[in-house]
Amino acid sequence: MSTTGKEPVAIVGIGQTKHVAARHDVSIAGLVREAAARALADAELTWADIDAVVIGKAPDFFEGVMMPELYLADALGAVGKPMLRVHTAGSVGGSTALVASNLVAARVHRTVLTLAFEKQSESNAMWGLSLPVPFQQPLLAGAGGFFAPHVRAYMRRTGAPDTVGSLVAYKDRRNALKNPYAHLHEHDITLEKVQASPMLWDPIRYSETCPSSDGACAMILTDRAGAARSPKPPAWVHGGAMRSEPTLFAGKDFVSPQAGKDCAADVYRQAGITDPRREIDAVEMYVPFSWYEPMWLENLGFAEEGEGWKLTEAGVTELDGDLPVNPSGGVLSTNPIGASGMIRFAEAALQVRGQAGEHQVPDARRAMGHAYGGGAQFFSMWLVGAEPPAS
Amino acid sequence: MPDTTRHAREVAVVAFAQSDHRRRTDELSEVEMVMPVLHQVLAQTGLKAGEIGFTCSGSSDYLAGRAFSFTMTLDGVGAWPPISESHVEMDGAWALYEAWVKIQTGEADTALVYSYGKSSPGSVRDVLTRQLDPYYVAPLWPDSVALAALQAQALIDSGETDEAALAEIGARNRASASSNPYAQLSGAVPQGDYQVAPLRTGDCPPIGDGAAAVILAAGDVARRLCERPAWITGIDHRIEAHSLGLRDLTDSPSTRIAAEHAGVFEGPVDTAELHAPFSSQEVVLRKALGLDGSVSVNPSGGALAANPVMAAGLIRIGEAAARIHRGESDRAVAHATSGPCLQQNLVAVLEGDRA
Numbered sequence: 001m002s003t004t005g006k007e008p009v010a011i012v013g014i015g016q017t018k019h020v021a022a023r024h025d026v027s028i029a030g031l032v033r034e035a036a037a038r039a040l041a042d043a044e045l046t047w048a049d050i051d052a053v054v055i056g057k058a059p060d061f062f063e064g065v066m067m068p069e070l071y072l073a074d075a076l077g078a079v080g081k082p083m084l085r086v087h088t089a090g091s092v093g094g095s096t097a098l099v100a101s102n103l104v105a106a107r108v109h110r111t112v113l114t115l116a117f118e119k120q121s122e123s124n125a126m127w128g129l130s131l132p133v134p135f136q137q138p139l140l141a142g143a144g145g146f147f148a149p150h151v152r153a154y155m156r157r158t159g160a161p162d163t164v165g166s167l168v169a170y171k172d173r174r175n176a177l178k179n180p181y182a183h184l185h186e187h188d189i190t191l192e193k194v195q196a197s198p199m200l201w202d203p204i205r206y207s208e209t210c211p212s213s214d215g216a217c218a219m220i221l222t223d224r225a226g227a228a229r230s231p232k233p234p235a236w237v238h239g240g241a242m243r244s245e246p247t248l249f250a251g252k253d254f255v256s257p258q259a260g261k262d263c264a265a266d267v268y269r270q271a272g273i274t275d276p277r278r279e280i281d282a283v284e285m286y287v288p289f290s291w292y293e294p295m296w297l298e299n300l301g302f303a304e305e306g307e308g309w310k311l312t313e314a315g316v317t318e319l320d321g322d323l324p325v326n327p328s329g330g331v332l333s334t335n336p337i338g339a340s341g342m343i344r345f346a347e348a349a350l351q352v353r354g355q356a357g358e359h360q361v362p363d364a365r366r367a368m369g370h371a372y373g374g375g376a377q378f379f380s381m382w383l384v385g386a387e388p389p390a391s
Numbered sequence: 392m393p394d395t396t397r398h399a400r401e402v403a404v405v406a407f408a409q410s411d412h413r414r415r416t417d418e419l420s421e422v423e424m425v426m427p428v429l430h431q432v433l434a435q436t437g438l439k440a441g442e443i444g445f446t447c448s449g450s451s452d453y454l455a456g457r458a459f460s461f462t463m464t465l466d467g468v469g470a471w472p473p474i475s476e477s478h479v480e481m482d483g484a485w486a487l488y489e490a491w492v493k494i495q496t497g498e499a500d501t502a503l504v505y506s507y508g509k510s511s512p513g514s515v516r517d518v519l520t521r522q523l524d525p526y527y528v529a530p531l532w533p534d535s536v537a538l539a540a541l542q543a544q545a546l547i548d549s550g551e552t553d554e555a556a557l558a559e560i561g562a563r564n565r566a567s568a569s570s571n572p573y574a575q576l577s578g579a580v581p582q583g584d585y586q587v588a589p590l591r592t593g594d595c596p597p598i599g600d601g602a603a604a605v606i607l608a609a610g611d612v613a614r615r616l617c618e619r620p621a622w623i624t625g626i627d628h629r630i631e632a633h634s635l636g637l638r639d640l641t642d643s644p645s646t647r648i649a650a651e652h653a654g655v656f657e658g659p660v661d662t663a664e665l666h667a668p669f670s671s672q673e674v675v676l677r678k679a680l681g682l683d684g685s686v687s688v689n690p691s692g693g694a695l696a697a698n699p700v701m702a703a704g705l706i707r708i709g710e711a712a713a714r715i716h717r718g719e720s721d722r723a724v725a726h727a728t729s730g731p732c733l734q735q736n737l738v739a740v741l742e743g744d745r746a
Contacts (some may be wrong), residue, residue, distance in 0.1 A: 087480035
């Protein structure tokens with residue numbers, strides 16, 4: 001039995017579509033192929049260089065196609081290759097990247113294409129999430145109705161002022177203006193406009209919610225030898241983890257779920273991070289409703305309990321702040337649900353590769369990608385660096 | 392000692408449990424169907440859910456009729472304190488593959504894999520049409536039996552089989568299922584009328600509900616948990632083009648490639664558990680895997696005796712492993728399929744330590 005340890009994993013190609021409300025010009029297959037082709041072009045590789053494909057998306061009901069990986073095999077050059085389909089609710093984009101990363105780390109495959117997508121315009125996500133199920137708590141009106149009470153609980157618990165949520169939305173929408181792939185480009189955005197937008201699920205206002213997007217994100221992951229041939233600087237995986245906890249039980253803390261804390265702790269342990277606030281240069285965090293930024297700042301260990309909103313209020317999470325959060329504009333600006341987690345992971349990788357363009361955080365050496373899903377019960381995270389991992 | 396040097400770590404199936412597969416389970420939620428199976432498979436090893444290194448499940452929202460259906464079955468695992476866990480929207484055989492990869496990374500020494508499907512609440516023949524190309528084919532609603540019949544007719548036209556031979560396959564599988572207490576159909580089942588010619592009722596799988604679970608373990612942990620572990624000496628899966636017009640339906644190149652990578656052809660096989668929901672598909676798989684008359688094919692009765700969609704493939708791995716655990720097999724091949732007409736196929740080789 002060999003105990004040679006894991007193969008280091010490098011991200012050498014990243015591709016996204018321009019995310020929009022409705023891509024009427026392409027099929028689902030056309031959409032995913034566009035992102036995959038861009039990732040291959042970025043890595044200067046061809047379909048023949050890919051050993052396996054790992055694809056993720058959120059529920060099949062969102063497009064009305066059951067197990068669409070079967071239909072997408074041709075479009076993703078997977079014929080004759082292994083193809084896996086991951087589905088872990090909203091965290092799926094991150095989980096999918098981690099499954100692909102494990103294939104390389106385990107030396108099962110050398111170069112893997114991973115991709116996540118959602119083409120929300122083909123169906124209605126609100127409907128897809130609100131199917132009535134006997135004997136279970138209804139999700140009410142989509143995800144917002146489920147999460148609003150937990151935001152309210154956070155505000156009560158921490159004493160955060162009402163204004164924090166709008167600060168996050170205003171920041172992320174401005175960051176999105178620097179990201180050519182972001183869905184929402186609100187050139188006339190002001191803090192006052194965010195605060196004046198209609199209340200949807202108290203305390204969540206319209207401008208503090210994510211859009212419904214069509215889009216796909218792809219990455220090429222490879223081993224050390226593959227990284228050595230990479231024409232552009234690779235990003236290296238320093239740590240990655242998934243954690244899950246039950247949906248509903250008496251002990252669940254919806255404001256700061258234990259699974260999120262444990263997942264982050266595992267990633268930091270793998271990456272040798274002891275002080276995330278100081279040692280991590282940028283964070284791409286899954287924030288579908290603005291208040292989740294301060295909540296996750298605490299959950300991920302960037303702030304003490306009850307203190308997350310103070311970082312947001314002080315401008316620490318701004319693009320030019322001490323700890324930029326969602327320099328890409330985040331989920332609040334772009335939300336092809338199944339792809340949203342992978343976009344976080346990919347944007348973190350872009351940052352440490354120095355390839356993030358106008359929304360680049362200067363000299364980002366270590367960045368975190370974060371995703372969550374279900375009833376805030378599934379978490380997936382990775383930490384990527386500009387240098388190969390030490391061991 | 393089986394040769395497991397193909398991969399970094401020795402990994403074995405050390406426990407397998409399944410539900411009674413039944414035509415309907417109206418009185419059971421998915422959680423209630425899965426929980427006894429989880430308890431049984433854990434009891435076989437003495438492990439508790441919290442001691443498992445990684446958990447992975449396979450299921451389908453479309454069968455459940457709701458988005459994120461797997462979130463509720465996770466509650467049945469008892470994921471507290473939080474666990475390292477993932478899910479594939481595929482047959483549980485692919486969940487097992489993801490778990491096997493996780494163990495290969497060294498991040499886990501044990502894994503719990505489970506899958507389940509309730510076909511009874513809807514019309515599974517219609518539901519499976521939603522797997523087809525959503526723009527050009529799915530709107531025509533060609534159902535799963537009709538597509539399998541196309542494949543069967545292609546086999547008959549090419550001289551690979553005939554209706555009598557197909558009937559024998561159905562009869563043999565149901566006869567074998569007589570010794571399988573979990574099977575839905577067993578014994579002398581009439582061949583019946585045409586469902587879609589040339590396939591008769593006896594050539595088609597029963598529609599039913601069921602669940603299965605497997606525990607994987609690495610190296611010495613496996614030896615501690617199981618008297619005769621079923622070592623996974625090779626495992627691979629491959630997919631083919633989706634459009635039926637692009638494929639030779641009488642052949643399964645993806646099965647053959649997966650079998651080559653899994654090492655099937657590197658030694659003799661005594662048992663094969665094939666995920667062939669239609670009798671005609673057994674013909675295709677036997678050819679792709681090079682199985683001759685010396686191999687015991689589907690001693691459990693296979694998918695023709697019980698076909699809980701999303702679990703039937705994992706059950707093939709479990710049944711093959713259980714035969715190794717019992718000393719009835721030394722080197723078995725297990726196969727799982729997904730998609731119309733054997734589009735996607737997984738092949739694993741399982742071996743027991745030689746006495």
